[in-house]
Every structure is written in C-alpha cells, then in structure tokens.
Amino acid sequence: MPKLRMTAGVLALAVALPLVSAPGARAAAFITELPGLPGHPSHRAVAVNDLGHVVGTASGNGPSRAVRWAPGLPAEDLGGGTPRSLNQAGRVLIQEYLGGSGTYVQRPRIWDQGKVTDLTPSGSGYVVANGINRDGVVPMTYSTSPSGYHQERAAVWRDGRHTSLPVSGAHLSLSAINDAGVIVGSKAPMFGTDAHAFRCAGTTCSRLADAPGTGPYSVTAVNEAGVVVGNRQGQALMWADGQVVVLAPAGGVANSPQALNERGDVVGWTTDANGVRRATLWPLGGKPVDLGVPGPSEAVAVNDRGDVIGWTSSAGSPRAFLWRAGVVEYLSSLGGTHTRPVALNERGTIVGESTTADGTVKAVKWTLLGPHQVG
Template sequence: MPELRASLAALALATALPLVAAPSAVAEPSMVVVELGRLAGQPDHYVTGINDLGQVVGSAQGNGLPTRAVLWSPAGGATDLGPGLAVGINRRGQVLGLETRAATAPYQHKPWLWSGGVRTTVMSTYAAWATAAAVNDNGAVAVTYSTSFMRTQHNRAAVWQAGRHTELSLSGPDVWVYAINDAGAVAGMYANSATQDFAAVRCVNGACTRLGGSSGYGPYIPEAINEAGVVVGNRATVALRWEGTEATVLSENGRVAHGEQALNERGDAVGWSATEDGSRHAVLWPAGGKPVDLGVPAPSEAVAINERGDVVGWTAANDLGSPRAFLWRDGRLTYLDPPTGHSSSPVAINNHGVVVGHTTGTDSSNRPVIWTPAPTDHDEWALR
C-alpha cells in the first residue's frame, strides 16, 4: 500500500462538510421483540454479536457467580460455553471468547475459540498473557500478547489460526490489534507515551504500515476494517477514516462506533457527531458522501450498520438513564421498545435486519432480546 501522509487541506475539507438532514421518520417496518433464554442463577445477560444464521453470543453475570459465555440459537435457547466472555461470532458459528485464569501475577489471560462444541485456547504455547478482539470468517484471530507472566504487557501482536500464529511486525511499549478482515489484514495501533509517538497501523501478510496522522491527542483506536482495507477509528473525539494510508477526518467532535459493525463493505461508517451546542447526534458517514444526521433526538448514537445500510442505535432524549433503541432504514425511523421494563439498547444487526441488544427487566436486571422483522415485512427485507 502507498506510503502517503494526510494533508492538512484534505483534513480541513472533510471537517468542514455539513451534516445532511435525514428524511422524515416513518414508523416502519414493524419488529417483533422476544426475550432470549437465560442461564439459571445469573440475573444479568449481555449480548455482543449476531451472525447471519441468527446465532447470538454474549455472557451471563451476577449473584457473585463466575461470568459464563453464552451462545443463543436462532430459536432463542441458551447454551453455556463455559467460563469467560464471548466477544464475537463469525458466519461459520465460531465463537471468540476471553477467560482470565489468574488476575494477579503470575498472570494468565487467554482468548479461546469455540467451534462445533470444542473450545480451543488461542496462543496457548506462545503467550503468557493474551487478549483478542476479533475473529474473521476463516477462523483467524487478531491477538495482542505478552511473553511475561509477571506483567500484563501488551507489546507483541500476531494472527492466530488453527494452532499456528503469524507474528506481526508490530512491537513496542504499547500495541493493540482490534480488527481483522477475511483476507487477514489487521487494524491496530502503536503507542509510546514517553515519546508521544502514536499511530494507527494496518498489517498485511504480517507487515505493518503506519497510517497517516490527524488532529486530536493520545492514542489512535481503530475500530473496524473492511475487505477493501478501509479502516475507521478514533483519536479521542476525532472520528477518522483511512483509505490507503491517508487519514480523513469524519468529525472533529465525534466518534466512530465501537466494533466491527462500525463499517460495512461499501465503506459506510456510523457513530455520533456533536453539533455546535455540544449535543450528540447519531450520524452516518457514507463512503465518499456528506455526513447524514439520522434525525434521532439528541443525545443519540448509532452503534452498528449492516451491508444493506440499515443502522441501529439509541437515543436518551426522554430520559438520560433510560435509552431507547432505534432502527434507521432508508431514512425511516423505527423505535425498538422492550417487551418489559423501561429501556432498550441495541448492540448489533445482521444482514437480514435482525437486531440484538438489551432491555431492562422490571427487576432492573439486564436481559438479552432480539428484534425480528414481522412476518409481513420479512420477505421484503430479504429481497433488499
């Protein structure tokens, strides 16, 4: 990839682009909301992702019991995957998780991959302390790790797949990898606070390239990378996109959403951007186009986008302590309300328009839910 640095003129132009108002909201399509099953004895359940098969992953917590990873089938049944957190699922149904085996020195923190009922420890023979944020559809995992049992260092990075790892040319006092595409390209960051040297990086075939810098302060946090190698992420409250190595500022006062669903294959990204009065508004940054204010009352944020361009997020306009989920599709806004309780927060949306997230039960517990297009709308969704 070409070694280009971002020009100030390009950054200034991107920053100056006005928000384009979204079309008027229309309450459709209709969505059916169902609470997912819960593990016995643990009141709080959190979802982290969904694939196009309708499989959902997350965790069960509470009552002083160890956290358990959970896989929900499309029918809603919950399967206990063992101790730890489930952080993601790919299209093959492979689940990526994390387990802390020793929280004090000598440290042991291990990622794992669950596939077809078998749970395999990632980097078991290479690292004492390791963490992972993403798995691609080929089962490759982007890993940050340390060889020290006595310090929770994160100064090495690799791609692990089927028991083998490929070392990345990325090392230093503070490195992290956050995202991986199906071609194995990885997005991460390098940071040296002592010298104030910070950079986002893209790694291809093990070789890492520093990406162009921007305004803002502190470390860069890449959030997602698509198959074209486009990376989106943040530096404090500066939202950024990298195509090649050149940085484009999406918002000087905003953030790209967290996780792989911040970006789709068309290059559209979502998150929030603040207006002059400081209020946060859910926003869509189309590839090559002007930012679109989704027209959701502030404060609001967009958290995920699918390949069809459907966006989910939340607004807290009515009650700062009780968010309300929304689905934005082709300029039309649908609120995703809970079956019980008083709040709803979406996490992810698959390419069939199925949304997963959390609601609050009448006992204040955190409950996992799934919103599915109503039968009358389902065929129309599938045709899009």
C-alpha cells in the first residue's frame, strides 16, 4: 500500500477528535496447532510474514531452539536461540545466549534458506539485535567485552559488513528498522538525566523531540513514513515531522514492531480511572478508541488493514481477541484456558500460543475468514 506521511496537522487531529468506533463485519477464525520439534513439549510463535512463514521457539528439553514453520512443511530446527525478527523474504534473525560464569555472551545470526551468517562484531560480548528489514539489514548494540553486558556501542550489518553508528553510552537500544533503513532507538546514560530517543539514517543519527518527564524512553516501532512510537514514564508517544505528541498521559504503546501500521494507526493500552489497563487503538486522525475488551487488557499489534489483536486477562488467564472494524471476536484455544496472540499478517493469519487441556503451551495460528481475508 502507499506509504503515507503524517503531518503536524494530522498529529493535532490525533488528540482533538471525538471518540469513534466504526461499524464492522464479523470474521470467523479457526485455530491450528503448529507441529513441534520432537522431544520439546512446549512451543511458542514469535512472528509471521505475508508468505505465511512463522518462526518461534521450542523448549522443555534443554536450551531453547529456534523453529521455522513454512506452509505445508514440518517444523524446521534452526539451531539454538530465539528468533527476534522475520522479514518478508523469509530471513530469520536469531539471538543465542552463550554466557557462563562471569561472562555475558550473546550472538546474533541470520538464517536464510539454510545458510547461517554470524553477525557478531569483533571483540564484542553481549550483542542485542531486534530487527531485520526487507534487505537483510540488522542494527545492533553490544558490550565491548564479554565481562560486561552494558550496551556501549552500536553498529549496522549491511551487505556483509558492520558499519559503526555515532552513538555510545552505557545503555543503548536500537529498537526497530524500516525497509528504507531508518533505525530508531534510545539512550539512557549511566549517570545524569539526559535520556532521549533518536533516529539514524545511514550513518547520521539525530535526537528526537523530548517528551515530558525525566525517565528513560522505550521506542517500539517505526513505519515507512518515518513515524515513530514509544513510551516514557507511563505515557504513550508518537513522533512525526519533528514533533512529539503524547497519545495517552496514562497508557502505553505495545512493545511490538507491529504497534504501528503504515497509515499511522497505533495500538497499546490506556489506564482507566481505576488503574486498570484497557486495550486501545489510536487511529489516524482520531482520538483513542477503547476496543471494548474487559480489562486488564492490551492490544499488541495492528496490520495495514486495521485489524487489531490483543489479549484480556479479566478471567485470570490471558485470552486472545481480534478487533476488526469495531467488532470483537475472541479466538479459540486448543482446549486450555490460555491464549495469547503476538503477530498477524496482511493475509488473514494470526500467530501466538495456546495451552492444551493439560496446560502445555503450543504454538498456534488462527486463520481468519471474512470480508477482508486474502486467499
């Protein structure tokens, strides 16, 4: 779809228009358990792309294993570690913790059609890489010694080599990258109060506008228009056109690269008068929409069609839901009481986890049937 740029005028509308909720059409969904790796009882899905590829983890028998599910194929073991991101070409970014007594070692790698590439910067210890874009570009932060875990340096893996970024400090985070190569993150100094969010394009990094408060930032997502969302001290934030807007003074943007879609819709939660979290959508050009799901609840992802997924724990265990054009549908389980979604694509697939009747956690996908499904 076209990449839309949000203007300052639209930002003003985002906090000025009345609460709206569009009438909608109901969608049906059915659940499928994703096959597991032998010898590993528990599985969790992490991400899905528009090809229908799903990645996740297998656990319960030694260290976690990274798993890939392709349509019509059995689960594929991608080695030790946890997938952090999956791009539309099917490349998988995996992190594996290898530290021991007195050391902090974590290594990122890319799995691409059976080929594995180690992305570890020379001399580093604990490396954190959270996203991979369409072209296989990966931003990362790292400690400069295996004896420490502070994220002191930043680099980008592109075309088979590392390029340093001009940011440093004890607590760096590179949270997300878009397909244009724009990287967003945050810095929290070891001492002092100069915490800030930033964006990097190429090897140039610039500070984002300051939001109210003095605490650290958590930046979660960036879209192709360069709109950025995140949080600070219990406030949900959006940056666009050099400005920052507080979407909610008591709330938060979901901790997911799908917290923001290409038309500028944002999901997360707001805290009501009783201090209870309520799943919330901030639509482009409108005020917050309470999704009508009992709290505690959170919305975790939104796709470009405007479908929103999330969970409510009003009855104790998390229960997955889909919100589509004003209509809420609760997603089925594998027989247990726990369902939690984590990601969705543009073709009517949601992935997450569900317990079976005996309480075992399994990776699942829900396939949507309705007016917006793509075959």
